[in-house]
Amino acid sequence: MKLIITEKPSVAKSIASALGVTSRAxxxxxxxxxxxxxxxxxxxxxADAAAYDDRYKKWRYEDLPxxxxxxxxxxxxxxxxxFHILRSLMERPDVTELVNACDAGREGELIFRLxxxxxxxxxxxxxxxxxxxxxxxxxxxxxxxxxxRDYDSLYQSALCRQKADxxxxxxxxxxxxxxxxxxxxxxxxxxxTLAMLADRDSKIxxxxxxxxHHVRLALEGAEAVSDRIVSPEDARVIRxxxxxxxxxxxxxxxxxxTEKPPKLYDLTTLQREANRVxxxxxxQTLDYAQSLYEKKxxxxxxxxxxxxxxxxxxxxxxxxxxxxxxxxFDACPEFFPDVLGLVSDKEVSDHHAIIPTLELExxxxxxxxxxxxxxxxxxxxxxxxxxxxxxxxEAVTAAFGCGGQTFTAKERRILSEGWREIDRIFRASxxxxxxxxxxxxxxxxxxxxxxxxxxxxxxTEHFTAPPKAYTEDTLLAAMETAGKEEMPEDAERKGxxxxxxxxxxxxxxxxxxFVERKGKNLIPTKAGVNLVTVLPxxxxxxxxTAEWEQKLTAIARGEGDPAAFMxxxxxxxxxxxKTYSHISEExxxxxxxxxxxxxxxxxxxxxxxxxxxxxxxxxxxxxxxLWKDDRFWTSRKKELTRKMAADLLKKGRTSVKGMWSEKxxxxxxxxxxxxxxxxxxxxxxxxxxxxxxxxxGKK
Numbered sequence: 001m002k003l004i005i006t007e008k009p010s011v012a013k014s015i016a017s018a019l020g021v022t023s024r025a026x027x028x029x030x031x032x033x034x035x036x037x038x039x040x041x042x043x044x045x046x047a048d049a050a051a052y053d054d055r056y057k058k059w060r061y062e063d064l065p066x067x068x069x070x071x072x073x074x075x076x077x078x079x080x081x082x083f084h085i086l087r088s089l090m091e092r093p094d095v096t097e098l099v100n101a102c103d104a105g106r107e108g109e110l111i112f113r114l115x116x117x118x119x120x121x122x123x124x125x126x127x128x129x130x131x132x133x134x135x136x137x138x139x140x141x142x143x144x145x146x147x148x149r150d151y152d153s154l155y156q157s158a159l160c161r162q163k164a165d166x167x168x169x170x171x172x173x174x175x176x177x178x179x180x181x182x183x184x185x186x187x188x189x190x191x192x193t194l195a196m197l198a199d200r201d202s203k204i205x206x207x208x209x210x211x212x213h214h215v216r217l218a219l220e221g222a223e224a225v226s227d228r229i230v231s232p233e234d235a236r237v238i239r240x241x242x243x244x245x246x247x248x249x250x251x252x253x254x255x256x257x258t259e260k261p262p263k264l265y266d267l268t269t270l271q272r273e274a275n276r277v278x279x280x281x282x283x284q285t286l287d288y289a290q291s292l293y294e295k296k297x298x299x300x301x302x303x304x305x306x307x308x309x310x311x312x313x314x315x316x317x318x319x320x321x322x323x324x325x326x327x328x329f330d331a332c333p334e335f336f337p338d339v340l341g342l343v344s345d346k347e348v349s350d351h352h353a354i355i356p357t358l359e360l361e362x363x364x365x366x367x368x369x370x371x372x373x374x375x376x377x378x379x380x381x382x383x384x385x386x387x388x389x390x391x392x393x394e395a396v397t398a399a400f401g402c403g404g405q406t407f408t409a410k411e412r413r414i415l416s417e418g419w420r421e422i423d424r425i426f427r428a429s430x431x432x433x434x435x436x437x438x439x440x441x442x443x444x445x446x447x448x449x450x451x452x453x454x455x456x457x458x459x460t461e462h463f464t465a466p467p468k469a470y471t472e473d474t475l476l477a478a479m480e481t482a483g484k485e486e487m488p489e490d491a492e493r494k495g496x497x498x499x500x501x502x503x504x505x506x507x508x509x510x511x512x513x514f515v516e517r518k519g520k521n522l523i524p525t526k527a528g529v530n531l532v533t534v535l536p537x538x539x540x541x542x543x544x545t546a547e548w549e550q551k552l553t554a555i556a557r558g559e560g561d562p563a564a565f566m567x568x569x570x571x572x573x574x575x576x577x578k579t580y581s582h583i584s585e586e587x588x589x590x591x592x593x594x595x596x597x598x599x600x601x602x603x604x605x606x607x608x609x610x611x612x613x614x615x616x617x618x619x620x621x622x623x624x625x626l627w628k629d630d631r632f633w634t635s636r637k638k639e640l641t642r643k644m645a646a647d648l649l650k651k652g653r654t655s656v657k658g659m660w661s662e663k664x665x666x667x668x669x670x671x672x673x674x675x676x677x678x679x680x681x682x683x684x685x686x687x688x689x690x691x692x693x694x695x696x697g698k699k
Contacts, residue, residue, distance in 0.1 A: 001094040002126075003035040005086065005103040007111055010294040011025040011133065015101060018138035026696050027085035035089055039102065043083045044114035046166050047072040049174075061178050061581070063084060063571040065171045071163055073118055077494040079623075086150070087119040097123035100148055105302055105350055105500065106556065109151055110158035110685055122185040127151050131300040132353045133293060134359055136394065145210040159554035164548065164569045172539060177584050179295070185512045185532055188545045190505045193533070194514055195540035196478055197524045200470055207466035215239050216246055218401065218456040224400045234344055235459045240402035241459040249450040250406070251399040259391040263306035264353035265382050267499035268476050270301070270375070273382075274474040277430070278374050281518055282472050282503035288375040291355070296359045297376060302500040303351035307344040312352065316342055319386055322360045323380040328429035333420050339388035349600040355383050378615025381426045388419035397444045431464035463551045469521040482542035490579040495540050498549070504536045531592045538572075598642060608649055615645045623680070632656035632684050636660050653687070 012029065015216040016022070016507045021031040028037035048054040049066050051074065056063060075083045089095060098121070102108035116125065125148040128272055144695070165188055172186035176607040213235035215226040224247070229235045265273070267286065274285040289301035308316055320337045323329060342353075343679040356379055365373050392415040400407045470478065506522070513529030524532075532540055537678040554560030597607035603618040604623045608615050617624040627647065637661040646653035657669045673685040 001033055001035065001092070002099055002425050003089050003092075003096045004099040004101050004276065005112055005115070005338050006036070006038045007041065007108055008039045008294070009040070011101070011103075012036050012131045014088065014296065015138055015296065016338075018135040019142065023026060028089060029080060035092075035095065036338060037086055038082070038498065039086070039115060040079050040082055041112050042076065042111055042114075043086070044073050044075055044118045046162060047074045049434045051604065059178050060375045061175070061577075064175055064577045065167075065570075066648055067570050067573065068166070068175075073114060078609045083115065083118070087121075090116075090119050090121045090123065096123065096515075097147060098148075099128055099142075100151075101128040102301070104131065104300065106154060106158045106161070106552075107500065110155045110162060110504045113155045113158075124148070124328045127525075130541075131303075132357050133296045134357050135296075142340055150353060153558040154556045156553045156562045158563050160555055160562050161548075161552055163566060165168075167569050167573050168539075172520075173578060175577055175580060176535065178585070180534065184591075185514075186531075186539060187505070187508070187533065188548065189501065190508050190534060191539050192482065192545060193475070193479060193505055193510055194528050194540045195516060195532045196475070196482065196527045196542075197462055197470055197509075197522060202523050202529075203467045208621040209447035209463045209466070211233065212462050212464065214460050215242065216403070216460060217242060217402060217406070217452075218458070219400070219409070222398075222441070222446075224398070224409045226405060226407050232459075232461075238383055238403060238405055239457045242405065242455065244454050245403055245457075247407070247455045249398055249446050249590075250401045251397075252446055252448050253395075253397045253399075255397075256415070257393055257395050259342070259418075259420075261386050261388050261390060262382060262540060264308070264355060265379060265583050266306050266353060266385050267301050267306050268304070268480055268502065269306065270354060270378065271503065271577050272476050273378055273473060273475040275476075275520065276584055277378070278371075280371065280478060281506070281517075283507050284371060285375060286503045288369075292372050292376055295372075296357055297363055299353075299355055299357060302356060304499045305348045305351060305354045306340050307347040308352045308355070309345050309348050310343050311574045312423065313339055313343055315358065316355065316383075316387075318358055319356055320383060322358065323356055323383050324507075326360070326365065326377070326380055328337045328425055329380060329384055332384070334423055335388055338382075338389075339387060342386055352553055354379055360582060377426070381422065384422050384688075386413050388422055388489060389416060391418040391420040392416040393624055396443055398443060400452075402457075411441065411442055413442075423519060452453045461508075469518075469523060471520045472506065472522065473520075474594065475506070475522055482546070496545050503557045522654070527591065534583070534587060534590060536576070540578075540632055580695075599646050602649065603678065608645075610642055610645070611688055615640075615642075624682070626682060630681075635662065644672075648672070 003013060004012070016029040016031075016034075016036045019034055019036075020031060021029045021036055023029060023031045023123050028035055030036075051072055052066070052068050090098065098116070100109070100112040100116075102112045109628070112125075118430060126145040127148050127150065128141050128145060130137050135199065150300055169185075169187055173184060176184045176186060210230075210233075213229045213232060213281060215235055215238045217228065226238065229238065232248060256422045263269075264345035267289070270289065271282040271285045272279075274280040274288075276283070280288070286301065289298055317337070317339050320339065324332065360376075360380075365376065366555060368376065394413040395413055396411040396413060399408045400409070468474070479502055482496045496502070506515070511515055513525060514531060515522055515524055517523075538544060551560055551565050555565065595609050597618075598610055598615050599608050600606070601608050601622060601624050602620070604617065604619050604622045606617055606619040606622065608617055608624070608626075613628055615628075617627040626645055630640065633640050638656060638659055644654045644656065653671050653673045655669070655671050658667045659670060660667055671687040673687055675683040675685045677683060
């Protein structure tokens with residue numbers, strides 16, 4: 001009997017279906033010599049710091065750095081029942097072998113191995129490594145199971161990543177949180193990402209727009225434009241020199257240009273396009289793509305490759321024809337796809353590019369949730385575009401001389417729409433068409449030496465534009481190439497994070513209050529900017545994570561030393577704690593909560609703030625205070641609330657219901673009037689509809 005362990009219940013169900021296993025028990029399937037069960041994501045994880053010593057329950061500088069040896073693992077409390085099911089299945093006498101069918105990647109390897117280790121299992125296991133959940137692909141994968149130990153290096157790489165993130169995350173977060181008296185989450189990928197957002201925000205804030213001008217000549221059916229001119233006086237001089245004068249076409253250049261079809265999607269380019277076209281966050285796109293994968297309609301989404309392998313040529317050809325039948329692509333003109341252009345074994349690492357599966361033939365797209373349907377259509381479009389003809393156009397540039405200056409007019413003449421025709425049909429089907437770059441207006445058929453008499457010249461005024469705030473599209477692109485200039489040419493992993501982790505990083509930054517979404521834009525909050533300001537360059541530079549990924553990739557290939565890597569991480573944690581032992585008083589104020597004034601002091605006009613027992617003037621020399629336990633209020637069994645204090649400061653009075661009269665042993669309503677004479681204690685008066693009562697509000 002073989003026990004198959006998957007990452008999710010939905011994948012276990014798909015594998016059971018492909019293998020013809022129909023009998024369902026509590027937490028697993030059984031039949032045909034197979035037991036099929038599942039994890040629920042990470043069942044086993046690293047223990048919290050407090051598990052090593054009770055003193056770590058409190059965050060204190062003197063307890064840092066925390067360097068466990070060895071690391072301890074714990075079973076997730078909310079998922080413990082499934083872990084016990086897996087362990088009991090592993091212990092069954094009739095189970096002779098296991099199959100690791102978790103997602104084919106670094107994290108999938110880690111999920112299986114930690115459960116295997118925590119259960120104390122020693123039975124042999126093999127590895128299922130597939131890129132699609134189609135029945136045929138699953139069956140092929142089981143006919144070609146690989147030895148589990150072939151992936152030991154990948155497991156070591158995953159362990160190193162997990163432990164290193166724990167060490168730097170725990171120590172740096174505690175260190176800077178203790179120093180600045182605010183919970184500051186520091187992460188190897190999220191902190192440099194936040195730094196990129198803060199840097200862009202700073203450039204936008206500091207941007208000062210500058211005016212510039214163009215002189216324009218109105219020709220016959222066209223307009224020729226000067227270069228950028230800063231000075232308005234210079235622009236007017238050129239205009240005056242040209243207005244009513246003769247212009248001559250001094251040159252006419254025609255250049256044939258070709259735009260190759262786009263490559264297939266990897267996860268990052270899919271997330272970017274979905275954000276651009278539909279406004280989806282990176283996490284939404286990943287969730288939709290993962291669901292489509294589990295529904296067998298899409299290949300494995302967590303990939304960084306944009307090519308297919310040679311053995312997929314026939315599959316890709318069939319998938320292309322299926323995609324061409326899906327609306328709106330069934331309106332595209334007939335074309336002869338170039339499947340070989342999609343194929344390159346050397347460009348594929350763990351997984352090939354994302355394409356629709358052959359299950360597309362039986363799928364009813366109208367029954368899919370709208371998000372999933374849109375993602376599937378995007379992937380179909382990309383497959384069709386990638387295999388289509390190039391887009392070919394002629395770039396026409398006409399130069400004109402007038403008044404001693406040169407003016408140009410440009411046009412793009414389309415020779416062959418190619419892949420852009422498919423893209424145009426797709427975009428036309430969208431209810432909200434994305435904005436495209438405006439095409440230059442068509443030019444008449446000018447000839448060199450052609451003259452134009454008495455041209456009209458005019459000046460137009462323009463302003464330089466600030467850098468644009470990051471959207472998820474542009475931030476994902478920036479994360480992908482961050483630190484690229486400093487990395488060696490042969491570096492396999494560049495940038496921040498991996499395609500599989502970037503979405504979660506963005507969500508963490510938003511959840512922690514360091515970044516907020518404004519429409520499609522991602523904007524760092526004040527706390528986010530402050531965090532980047534106080535952290536060392538080591539933690540805010542993309543180089544750290546790029547170097548880690550380089551070393552982790554080497555470990556995964558069996559070329560790196562896990563022990564040496566972890567020793568370097570421990571040294572880094574020690575150095576951080578040693579270097580940042582204290583901060584200035586000014587630095588501590590950076591994360592102080594912003595106080596909102598209750599109102600303005602009636603004596604000096606400075607802000608009045610709320611304390612635990614009073615409302616006090618921010619100018620200590622003023623001494624104006626409204627006490628919450630003033631005898632005026634306690635004797636009437638009322639509490640001075642923030643709203644009442646605000647009314648007293650703004651209007652000098654506040655309406656109060658249900659005040660108690662000891663004499664009459666009854667409640668009454670009245671207006672309390674602030675009667676401040678500048679003495680140590682503030683006085684109040686009561687106003688009634690028919691009579692007034694003065695009361696001394698001394699404590």
